[in-house]
Amino acid sequence: MCGIVAYVGHHDAFPILIKGLQRLEYRGYDSAGVAMLSNGEINLYKKKGKVSDLLEFTKDKDVTGNIGIGHTRWATHGPPNDVNAHPHFSENKKLAIIHNGIIENYASLKAELIKRGHHFESETDTEVLIHLIEDIQEKTGKDLFEAVRIALGEVIGAYAIVILSKDDPHTLIAAKKSSPMVIGIGEDDFYIASDATPIIEYTKNVVYLEDEEIARIDLKDGLKLKTIKNEKIEPYIQELELQLEAIEKGGYDHFMLKEIYEQPRSVQDCMRGRLNIRKGTVALGGIKDYENKILNANRIIIVACGTSWHAGLVGEYLFEDLARIPVEVEYASEFRYRNPIINENDVVIAISQSGETADTIAALELAKSKGATILGVCNVVGSTISRITDAGVYTHAGPEIGVASTKAFTAQVTVLCLMALRLGHLKGVINESDFHRLLIELSSVPEKIENVLENAEYIKEVSAKYKDVSNFLYLGRGYNFPVALEGALKLKEISYIHAEGYPAAEMKHGPIALIDEDMPVIVIATKKGNYEKVVSNIQEVKARNGKVIAIVTKGDETVKKMADYVIEIPEIVEPWSPLLTVIPLQLVSYYIAVMRGCNVDQPRNLAKSVTVE
Ligand code: F6R
Helix, strand or coil, X not given: CXXXXXXXXXXXXHHHHHHHHHHHHXXXXXXXXXXXXXXXXXXXXXXXXXXXXXXXXXXXXXXCCCEEEEEEECCCCXXXXXXXXXXXXXXXXXXXXXXXXXXXXXXXXXHHHHHCCCXXXXXXXXXXXXXXXXXXXXXXXXXXXHHHHHHHHHCCEEEEEEEEECCCCCEEEEEEEECCCEEEECCCCEEEECCCCCCCCCCCEEEECCCCEEEEEECCCEEEEEECCCCEECCCXXXXXXXXXXXXXXXXXXXXHHHHHCHHHHHHHHHCCCEECCCCEECCHHHHHHHHHHHCCCEEEEEECHHHHHHHHHHHHHHXXXXXXXXXXXXXXXXXXXXXXXXXXXXXEEEEXXXXXXXXXXXXXXXXXXXXXXXXXXXXXXXXXXXXXCEEEECCCCCCCCCCCCHHHHHHHHHHHHHHHHHHHHHCCCCHHHHHHHHHHHHCHHHHHHHHHCCHHHHHHHHHXXXXXXXXXXXXXXXXXHHHHHHHHHHHXXXXXXXXXXXXXXXXXXXXXXXXXXXXXXXXXXXXXCHHHHHHHXXXXXXXXXXXXXXXXXXXXXXXHHCCEEEEECCCCHHHCHXXXXXXXXXXXXXXXXXXXXXXXXXXXXXXXXXXX
């Protein structure tokens, strides 16, 4: 949530900031702003809307300067407007700040500062923080770095901040707690950003700031780090593995479509080096030392949000069915506040694409405090969740830029398939011949996803028939019940059509009342997995004049006769079927959203990385 970017060096800062903000726009797009220091003046420009609106606004403005900060906002405190947009000035306008996170005690700090003569223009918590820093500077006579350090000791909440000072054309001060921040070290310049995407084309050498660390980034003195408690830290420089092509659209109209089409490769990447057909093995190096712990656990608790929670639900079916380990799947936001019973015999697995979701992090911290083993399934390497967990498995899907999660979901499910297969085999629940059959079937998934994608034109035609409806129902059973939920979520978040996912048999306990000729129902009716029962559910819908779009196994003639449209997927064993059945649902939501003129990659009110609770 919110993207921050900053630069200090010898190049023009403005184009670097703008390009960086465009890369970070997936993190929020309520407003955008920049501030550059030039000839002793801070020129600060900010605008409600997208980075493109800011660009338009700055067309005839002075945007010179070799040092600057930029921000793209997802509103928390105060509505999205020009005033609440970042950067924010301090009282004397000598300091400007950008901030990602929430200062929870901002109201009491603000009241105190108002008493001390401060005036506030915006409703944001961020403006309070920069006034506090300036106030401390003036009160104590300390330099900016020290004032920031003292101020951060007084605030409660989450932050990734960068501060620009009118008095110092060579220095930026940055700090972070519970919001991500990475510093790129160029040949003779520095880049700061919420993630590595704005940095990658300039340098591969980066330092990931840890929680409660403050950085002084100085063109002459280089990078100096301290903790809030005033301990000196040696920066640990890492090499980025990210490739520039991975964060560009590569000829596709939208990132979402590119990411849907990347799935044969991302699922393959996720299995690479882990699944070995020749040797007949599955190996997950990241959790090797924890396999016994998982096998002997009382239960596995999966915590996640949104699409990652849906992947967790598939995980429940996988672990219980293939490895006979009891599983509970929890919304991280509920788990953290409901005083759950957890102990050291529980294994808690967090699933998160970003690795930065605030509720998921808090759920993990709670589980850790109760002595549970905590594991992570994350996509973003070096993310908070990957660092705070005891161990974990990366999904290796590559950067996901589209706000609607697609390839991250299939990579998460692939990791869970690998884990369940490995654990079930180790435990002796899966015998040798079934293990080999499942192994071979899993390795065929990338090619089968490719087959589903070849059908995209037909899926687009079917989508066109329903682009104007107001409601959709998604039904699935067993392994494909979570896929029904995921299909409904994809549709609502990018096309703004109301959609609900249900276990097919639950329909007659209520939702069947909604069925009429205007209600399209997408039914996942692949062979095996309660097939006959799902066929009965389709008949129930048809008997009430509902429109049925069925996802079926190739060659299915029975459902074809009943449904209005069928979308075929290749045959696959049931536990791996969510990896195929979800693909047409992603495409349906994509095409419908495009046909309705929606902003597919940046749906309203959403942000990619939900770093606030
Ligand atoms: C939906 C979507 C969200 C995320 C959720 C969790 O398409 O992307 O529902 O799945 O915000 O995010 P992560 O996986 O980063 O923890």
